[in-house]
Amino acid sequence: MSDWTDIGALSAIPERGARLVKTAMGCVAVFRTVDDEIFAIDDACPHKGGPLSEGIVHGRSVTCPLHNMVLRLDTGLAQGADEGSVATYPVRVEAGRILLDTERLRRGRVA
Amino acid sequence: MTRNLIVIGAGMASGRVLEHLFETQPGAWNVTLFNAEPRGNYNRLMLSPVLSGDKTYAEIVTHDAAWYEERGVTCRFGEKVARIDRGAKIVVAPDGTELPYDKVVIATGSNPFMIPLPGHDLDGVIPYRDLEDTERMMGLGSAPGARAVVIGGGLLGLEAAAGMAARGIDVTVVHIMGHLMERQLDEAAGYLLKKALEDKGITVLTGTNSKQILGEGGKVRALELDDGTELPCDLLCMAVGIRPNVALAKDAGLAVAKGIHVDDQMLTSDADILALGECVEHQGAIFGLVAPLYDQAKVAAETLGGTQAAFVPKEVATKLKVTGCDLFSAGDFAEGDGRDDIVFRDPSRGIYKRLVLEGERLIGAVMYGDTGDGAWFHGLIKDRTDVTEMRDTLIFGPAFQGGAQSDPLAAVAALPADAEICGCNGICKSAIQTAIKGGAATLSDVRAQTKASASCGTCTGLVEQVMALTLGDGFEVQTVKPMCPCTPLTHMDVRRLIKAKALKSMAAVMQECGWTTLCGCASCRPALNYYLLCDWPGEYQDDDQSRFVNERMHSNIQKDGTYSVVPRMWGGITTADELRAIADAADKYKVQTVKVTGGQRIDLLGVKKQDLPDIWADLNAAGMVSGQAYAKGLRTVKTCVGTDHCRFGTQDSTGLGIRMEKALWGSWTPAKVKMAVSGCPRNCAESTCKDVGVICVDSGYILHIGGAAGLHIKGTEVMCTVKTEDEVLEYTAAVVQLYREEAAYLERMYKWMDNVGLDHIIERVVTDADSRKALADRFYYAQRFMQQDPWAERTKPEYRELYAPLADLTLEAAE
Ligand code: SRM
Ligand SMILES: Cc1cc2nc3c(=O)[nH]c(=O)nc-3n(C[C@H](O)[C@H](O)[C@H](O)COP(=O)(O)OP(=O)(O)OC[C@H]3O[C@@H](n4cnc5c(N)ncnc54)[C@H](O)[C@@H]3O)c2cc1C
Ligand code: SF4
Ligand code: FES
Numbered sequence: 001m002s003d004w005t006d007i008g009a010l011s012a013i014p015e016r017g018a019r020l021v022k023t024a025m026g027c028v029a030v031f032r033t034v035d036d037e038i039f040a041i042d043d044a045c046p047h048k049g050g051p052l053s054e055g056i057v058h059g060r061s062v063t064c065p066l067h068n069m070v071l072r073l074d075t076g077l078a079q080g081a082d083e084g085s086v087a088t089y090p091v092r093v094e095a096g097r098i099l100l101d102t103e104r105l106r107r108g109r110v111a
Numbered sequence: 112m113t114r115n116l117i118v119i120g121a122g123m124a125s126g127r128v129l130e131h132l133f134e135t136q137p138g139a140w141n142v143t144l145f146n147a148e149p150r151g152n153y154n155r156l157m158l159s160p161v162l163s164g165d166k167t168y169a170e171i172v173t174h175d176a177a178w179y180e181e182r183g184v185t186c187r188f189g190e191k192v193a194r195i196d197r198g199a200k201i202v203v204a205p206d207g208t209e210l211p212y213d214k215v216v217i218a219t220g221s222n223p224f225m226i227p228l229p230g231h232d233l234d235g236v237i238p239y240r241d242l243e244d245t246e247r248m249m250g251l252g253s254a255p256g257a258r259a260v261v262i263g264g265g266l267l268g269l270e271a272a273a274g275m276a277a278r279g280i281d282v283t284v285v286h287i288m289g290h291l292m293e294r295q296l297d298e299a300a301g302y303l304l305k306k307a308l309e310d311k312g313i314t315v316l317t318g319t320n321s322k323q324i325l326g327e328g329g330k331v332r333a334l335e336l337d338d339g340t341e342l343p344c345d346l347l348c349m350a351v352g353i354r355p356n357v358a359l360a361k362d363a364g365l366a367v368a369k370g371i372h373v374d375d376q377m378l379t380s381d382a383d384i385l386a387l388g389e390c391v392e393h394q395g396a397i398f399g400l401v402a403p404l405y406d407q408a409k410v411a412a413e414t415l416g417g418t419q420a421a422f423v424p425k426e427v428a429t430k431l432k433v434t435g436c437d438l439f440s441a442g443d444f445a446e447g448d449g450r451d452d453i454v455f456r457d458p459s460r461g462i463y464k465r466l467v468l469e470g471e472r473l474i475g476a477v478m479y480g481d482t483g484d485g486a487w488f489h490g491l492i493k494d495r496t497d498v499t500e501m502r503d504t505l506i507f508g509p510a511f512q513g514g515a516q517s518d519p520l521a522a523v524a525a526l527p528a529d530a531e532i533c534g535c536n537g538i539c540k541s542a543i544q545t546a547i548k549g550g551a552a553t554l555s556d557v558r559a560q561t562k563a564s565a566s567c568g569t570c571t572g573l574v575e576q577v578m579a580l581t582l583g584d585g586f587e588v589q590t591v592k593p594m595c596p597c598t599p600l601t602h603m604d605v606r607r608l609i610k611a612k613a614l615k616s617m618a619a620v621m622q623e624c625g626w627t628t629l630c631g632c633a634s635c636r637p638a639l640n641y642y643l644l645c646d647w648p649g650e651y652q653d654d655d656q657s658r659f660v661n662e663r664m665h666s667n668i669q670k671d672g673t674y675s676v677v678p679r680m681w682g683g684i685t686t687a688d689e690l691r692a693i694a695d696a697a698d699k700y701k702v703q704t705v706k707v708t709g710g711q712r713i714d715l716l717g718v719k720k721q722d723l724p725d726i727w728a729d730l731n732a733a734g735m736v737s738g739q740a741y742a743k744g745l746r747t748v749k750t751c752v753g754t755d756h757c758r759f760g761t762q763d764s765t766g767l768g769i770r771m772e773k774a775l776w777g778s779w780t781p782a783k784v785k786m787a788v789s790g791c792p793r794n795c796a797e798s799t800c801k802d803v804g805v806i807c808v809d810s811g812y813i814l815h816i817g818g819a820a821g822l823h824i825k826g827t828e829v830m831c832t833v834k835t836e837d838e839v840l841e842y843t844a845a846v847v848q849l850y851r852e853e854a855a856y857l858e859r860m861y862k863w864m865d866n867v868g869l870d871h872i873i874e875r876v877v878t879d880a881d882s883r884k885a886l887a888d889r890f891y892y893a894q895r896f897m898q899q900d901p902w903a904e905r906t907k908p909e910y911r912e913l914y915a916p917l918a919d920l921t922l923e924a925a926e
Contacts, residue, residue, distance in 0.1 A: 007918035014656055058631055
């Protein structure tokens with residue numbers, strides 16, 4: 001079951017930027033790319049927990065602001081020589097509003 | 112037996128239905144055709160050539176009176192159908208007559224959307240939809256000095272703008288998004304399009320919002336923008352989108368969402384009523400281009416004839432019918448998981464091509480400048496062709512397919528002698544070979560003698576291949592360190608090109624320098640942002656999203672994600688009031704640590720992101736501004752107590768330090784800049800390990816440059832000695848400006864000095880007084896735009912929300 005929750009307007013996120021959503025399971029970073037695509041991933045870098053929402057967004061990737069690990073926004077996987085990943089969450093845009101599937105964020109993560 | 116068919120709307124979609132009907136079911140239908148416009152079916156697409164004067168209305172009529180007459184169609188043009196009574200199976204004409212029907216086809220098209228800005232109902236505010244609108248715009252062309260504004264930089268708006276411009280009207284396009292035709296084009300292609308339109312004399316304002324339309328005596332007079340600018344105009348055309356025209360269907364009780372709901376057979380929720388064209392919604396999609404409507408028309412005709420057919424939506428391609436703006440876009444060109452981009456740019460010819468591949472298939476294409484292969488790419492997308500085999504040469508189009516893969520040198524060898532290698536300077540292969548045979552042995556020799564690859568540099572690889580071919584083993588390809596994986600150019604190449612070609616936006620740099628990625632990476636974007644900011648003060652808009660977190664947040668991020676806040680303490684001098692305000696802030700925002708920094712000021716560490724605007728506002732209120740402890744810019748000017756108190760002091764080192772900090776704060780530089788002023792050669796402020804250090808002596812001031820004490824400990828070099836404080840300021844501004852203009856991003860002053868040599872700096876800043884003055888002038892000019900406290904700016908409401916979470920779901924989740 002999905003649980004689509006309206007978390008705000010697409011325009012509230014700067015292009016090539018991110019905003020945070022606070023949840024019971026920690027912060028989720030919601031990104032907007034140059035092509036106006038939206039992605040939601042955990043806001044903690046697999047390296048040392050850096051806030052990914054503060055990184056530079058390029059293409060469909062973000063560079064962690066603390067030590068430059070590059071993560072894919074769509075898969076959550078680290079790029080290049082680095083290893084690691086973050087959780088991703090289904091998210092979509094409808095009529096200019098961002099809908100986040102909060103299913104896993106309310107009940108805890110399924111393995 | 113003939114049956115009654117009533118067609119509502121004589122547009123492009125229903126026109127096609129009629130053609131199919133009369134061809135496949137002659138004599139089967141008794142057709143009555145209503146149209147709100149006082150005319151029959153014409154080619155609406157061609158209104159643009161009519162507007163620009165390339166065609167006349169007579170040339171774009173699809174069905175004339177004779178056509179309808181021959182087929183026995185009862186035409187009721189200029190009559191807008193009032194109502195459909197489904198119970199009685201009648202259509203009610205505007206004059207009240209009732210016509211019984213067996214079947215109805217609704218093809219009412221769409222209504223242009225008018226933004227309800229104040230003044231939108233003034234005379235002279237028009238959409239762009241039909242012949243009347245077109246004639247309105249054409250009429251303006253005969254008035255000398257006529258001005259028009261077009262709101263909307265999409266397909267329609269640009270055609271309106273180009274058409275009017277062709278008639279000598281002074282046109283301004285106002286577009287809310289960052290680049291033109293954002294739905295069909297990416298930023299790079301949008302940039303090229305903008306340039307081409309500007310070459311036609313059209314003013315293009317992107318990222319611009321309208322506030323209201325101003326009128327005079329009920330007639331439009333000007334458009335007022337958000338920032339208060341007024342654009343005077345005699346006509347204002349709004350082309351911001353269309354809405355399916357569903358009023359009639361809704362009123363008749365048919366299922367309607369965004370458009371009139373139809374199934375694969377083009378049947379509405381009533382089996383006797385069909386609908387097609389821009390007024391319908393099929394599987395959630397609505398339509399704005401004519402190609403799918405023709406498919407729908409075919410299906411609708413078959414459904415009427417009782418045969419089974421189904422409408423299948425296909426990829427559609429977009430072209431703009433403005434001469435000189437050759438663009439093409441098809442499919443899906445968003446970046447994606449498992450998707451790859453192939454980008455090709457030819458800056459000298461203004462060509463940009465981008466293909467998007469998913470697995471072995473081509474799924475999208477955007478092209479500008481050379482769209483000859485558009486149809487071929489569109490075919491590959493529609494047919495879902497496996498392109499694995501031709502992947503490497505795909506972007507060069509069908510002409511390059513089929514042959515054996517050859518190595519690049521062989522390809523260069525095969526080029527004819529007059530093949531152009533360097534597009535910027537028009538240098539052909541034989542010219543380069545002649546230079547080489549005449550003794551040019553290195554790339555720089557060839558550049559010097561032929562100018563090949565000396566302008567934009569993107570043909571460097573080709574030139575090197577010609578050299579390798581001509582010189583054989585005698586040639587070794589030079590290795591220069593490119594700026595980042597997005598470009599083969601070095602930092603210095605890019606800086607040179609930004610100046611030489613007057614590139615003033617990130618998109619312009621990426622296009623003109625042949626970037627191979629879509630929007631750069633985390634290493635080139637901050638560098639480009641700096642170069643543009645430095646070279647075009649007051650013109651280039653700083654791009655927050657291309658800055659590292661510290662500079663974007665105007666605070667240093669800590670390992671736990673909190674921030675540190677360091678207010679400026681001019682020359683290391685503070686007051687009891689400032690200290691009290693700092694102490695209050697530390698209490699109020701539960702600051703974890705208060706520390707005196709190595710830069711003679713106080714650091715409040717561990718502030719939460721959402722508290723930043725508040726703590727800044729408090730510090731601002733006490734007269735303090737950001738210390739920019741995070742910036743590639745001026746950090747601190749350390750001072751000693753000097754003549755004020757010290758028994759050895761020779762000059763007012765504290766006062767001078769404060770003057771310097773006040774003159775230089777806010778400037779962005781390639782890397783951080785630190786300064787110090789010591790009152791005597793004992794050097795208590797550590798001037799000899801700063802980027803710029805001043806040592807006061809009895810006779811004046813010794814200016815030191817190029818020191819650092821971080822990763823590398825580097826003593827300064829003496830630049831010169833000057834006599835007055837004013838001179839210290841002028842020389843300092845000049846040397847900092849020279850560094851700003853010449854260094855690579857992230858290159859500290861001492862590294863730049865190693866590269867260009869101290870002599871060069873002395874020549875430009877000390878020996879040549881004119882050069883010094885010009886540098887200082889440029890520095891202070893830029894400072895007019897830089898010296899704004901970023902904290903004060905970011906405590907404004909429009910910024911504040913960016914520091915707060917978008918949503919907080921913790922409360923809900925706890926329920
Ligand atoms: C706060 C401070 C340490 C302190 O507690 O005293 C400090 C803190 C940091 N320094 Fe520093 N430096 C501080 C004075 C210095 C000094 C001494 C000075 O300025 O007189 C130096 C050596 C002098 C020099 O720069 O030549 C210094 C050499 C560095 C370097 C090495 C720079 C280099 O080119 O070699 C870095 C790394 C860098 O910039 O890439 C650095 C980087 C940093 C950063 C910004 C690291 C970062 O990017 O997060 C630290 C931020 C901590 C934080 O969260 O606030 N810090 N740092 C000092 C702030 C001064 C100020 O008021 O603005
Ligand atoms: C200037 C311009 C340029 C364009 N360029 C292109 C292009 O290059 N490529 C492309 O693919 N598409 C282009 N289009 C879009 C294309 O013209 C439309 O997609 C197409 O015309 C839609 O056909 P339609 O039959 O659905 O609607 P229309 O052609 O709009 O016909 C609908 C008709 O129904 C009439 N009507 C509405 N309500 C009633 C009523 N109650 N009673 C009677 N009649 C009614 C209207 O007056 C209208 O004449 C362009 C459009 C414009 C305006
Ligand atoms: S620099 Fe010289 S004069 Fe100034 S405080 Fe130090 S010792 Fe005293
Ligand atoms: S915490 Fe992200 S790279 Fe170190």
